[in-house]
Amino acid sequence: MFFYGFMQRAFQASFLISLIAPVLGLFLILRRQSLMADTLSHVSLAGVALGMLLGTDPTWTNIIVVIGVAILLEYLRMIYRTYSEISVAMLMSGGMAVALVLLGLNEGGASLNINQFLFGSIVTISQQQIWLLLGLTLAIGSLYIIFRKPMYILTFDEDTAFTAGLPIKRMSILFNVLTGVTIAVIMPIVGALLVSAIIILPAAISMRLSKSFNGVILIGIVIAVIGMLSGLTASYQYGTPPGASITLIFIFIFGLTTAIKKLFSASQYERLTRRRNITGDTD
Amino acid sequence: MQYITVDDLAFHYEDEPVLENISFEVNSGDFVMLTGENGAAKTTLLRNILGLLKPSKGNVTLSRTNRWNEKLVVGYVPQQVSSFNAGFPSTVLELVQSGRYPRGRWFKKLDKEDKEHVRRSLESVGMWDMRHKKIGELSGGQKQRISIARVFATDPDLFVLDEPTTGMDSHSREEFYRLLKHNSQDHGKGILMVTHDHEELRQYANKHIELIRKEDSPWRCFSMDSCKEPSKHHSSSH
Numbered sequence: 420m421f422f423y424g425f426m427q428r429a430f431q432a433s434f435l436i437s438l439i440a441p442v443l444g445l446f447l448i449l450r451r452q453s454l455m456a457d458t459l460s461h462v463s464l465a466g467v468a469l470g471m472l473l474g475t476d477p478t479w480t481n482i483i484v485v486i487g488v489a490i491l492l493e494y495l496r497m498i499y500r501t502y503s504e505i506s507v508a509m510l511m512s513g514g515m516a517v518a519l520v521l522l523g524l525n526e527g528g529a530s531l532n533i534n535q536f537l538f539g540s541i542v543t544i545s546q547q548q549i550w551l552l553l554g555l556t557l558a559i560g561s562l563y564i565i566f567r568k569p570m571y572i573l574t575f576d577e578d579t580a581f582t583a584g585l586p587i588k589r590m591s592i593l594f595n596v597l598t599g600v601t602i603a604v605i606m607p608i609v610g611a612l613l614v615s616a617i618i619i620l621p622a623a624i625s626m627r628l629s630k631s632f633n634g635v636i637l638i639g640i641v642i643a644v645i646g647m648l649s650g651l652t653a654s655y656q657y658g659t660p661p662g663a664s665i666t667l668i669f670i671f672i673f674g675l676t677t678a679i680k681k682l683f684s685a686s687q688y689e690r691l692t693r694r695r696n697i698t699g700d701t702d
Numbered sequence: 703m704q705y706i707t708v709d710d711l712a713f714h715y716e717d718e719p720v721l722e723n724i725s726f727e728v729n730s731g732d733f734v735m736l737t738g739e740n741g742a743a744k745t746t747l748l749r750n751i752l753g754l755l756k757p758s759k760g761n762v763t764l765s766r767t768n769r770w771n772e773k774l775v776v777g778y779v780p781q782q783v784s785s786f787n788a789g790f791p792s793t794v795l796e797l798v799q800s801g802r803y804p805r806g807r808w809f810k811k812l813d814k815e816d817k818e819h820v821r822r823s824l825e826s827v828g829m830w831d832m833r834h835k836k837i838g839e840l841s842g843g844q845k846q847r848i849s850i851a852r853v854f855a856t857d858p859d860l861f862v863l864d865e866p867t868t869g870m871d872s873h874s875r876e877e878f879y880r881l882l883k884h885n886s887q888d889h890g891k892g893i894l895m896v897t898h899d900h901e902e903l904r905q906y907a908n909k910h911i912e913l914i915r916k917e918d919s920p921w922r923c924f925s926m927d928s929c930k931e932p933s934k935h936h937s938s939s940h
Contacts, residue, residue, distance in 0.1 A: 449790060568803045575790060575800070582752050582778040582862070583804040626791050630836040635791040 441639025
C-alpha cells in the first residue's frame, strides 16, 4: 500500500496529526472545552458549504469561518462563565443549521462532496494539505515549546494566571484560533463527525497513564501515532472510513489501558496486604 | 511604599450593593488581616483588589513596582484550593516549580537557585517527601499546603491569601503565621490575608480590617469600621 501516492500522503498526514492532537487535546480537556472541538468541527462544515456555494477552495473558507467562530466562542465563554456549555450548544446547532441551509442553496453535486467532509477520505489528501499540516505542526510545536509554562498556569487556574500577570484573554483566543485552524485542516482527512474524538482521545488515555504534564503529552503522542497509523492501515485493508477506524482503535486502547491499570493496582494492593500480614504491620 | 490602595470602593452584584465605603492601604512590611462574618464579601473584596472583578465605584490601585522599583510580583492563594482541578496531570514538584515562573522564568529554565527555593518552600510545609505524587492523589489539607508552598516558591512582594489555613492543625497554622510575619517584618513583604482565626492571628498582624454589616442598608451590604491595629491580648473565649 506504500506504493500508492495517496497512501504515502495519508500516512504523512496521520503522523503530523499525531504530533499535534495530544497537545491540543490535553489543553482542551483541562480547560473543560472538550466539546469545543466538536462545535468547531460542526461549524467547519458551514465553512465548507460556503466554499462550495461560492465555488472557491473550501479549505480557505473553512479556516476563515472557524477562526471567526473560535473567537466568538471565547467571548461567549466569558459571558456564560458558569454555564459555558450554552455557547457550545448554541454554536454547534447554529453551525450545522448554516451548513444545511448553504447546502440547500447549492443544488446539485454538493451532497457527494459533503460526504467526504463528514466522514473523511484518505484518497482526497492533496500535497497542498500536507504542506499546510506541516506548517501547522511546526507552528503548534514551536508555540508549545515557547508558551508551555504560561499555558500550564492558564490551564491550572485562570485566576492564578491573571494575578501572575498573564494576558489570559489573548492567550485563550490564540489557543481557540489554533484549535479552530487545526480542525479545519484535518477535518477533510478524518471527517467532521470524528475529528474531536481524534483530538481528545489520545490525551484522555495518556492522562490516566502519567503523573506529570510533559509525560502526558509524550505518552499521548506515542498513543496517537500507534492509533492513527494502525487505524489508517485497517481502513485501507478493510475499506472502512479512516476517521471511524482510528476512533475505534483509540477506544480499544482506552479499554485496554484501563483494564491493565486496574489489574496492576489490584496486584499491587494484594502484594501490600501480603507484606503487611507477614510483618504484622497494621498501619 | 503602598502596594495596595483602596479608595472608597463599592461593589454591586447587579443592582444590589454588597460592599460600600471601603478604604485602606497595604504597604510594604504590612501584615493585614481581613475578617468578617460568613458572607461578608471578603473574597469579593480580594477579587476587586486583584482586578478579577471591577469595582462599581471607587478606585483600587495595585502598585506596578516593588520597593526596589522592580515589577511587583503578587502571590495569590484562592479560597478552597482543596477543590482545585483534581484530575490535573501534574506532580507536586511541577506545580510548586510553576510558582517560580512569574519570577522571570516564563521563557527560561529554572536554575539552581530556583530549585533550592522550591525545595525550601516544600520543606517549610512538610511536603518535600510527597514531591513526586500526582496532585490529584493528595488530601484537601495537603493540597492546601502545596498551594502555600507554591506561593512561597514565588517569593512574592505581596501575598494575597484567602483563608489559606483551612484544614491545617494549630501547630502548622502557628508555623505558617510565624513565616509570614518573618516575611513582612524582615523582608518588607506586604500581606493581606482573609481569616477566621483572628484570635490566633492578632499577635502577628499589624493591621486589622473588619467588614461589618451596614445597619441602615436594606440589602446585606458590608462596610468597614476603620483600619485599626489589632489588640494583642487574647480574648477569654479563645
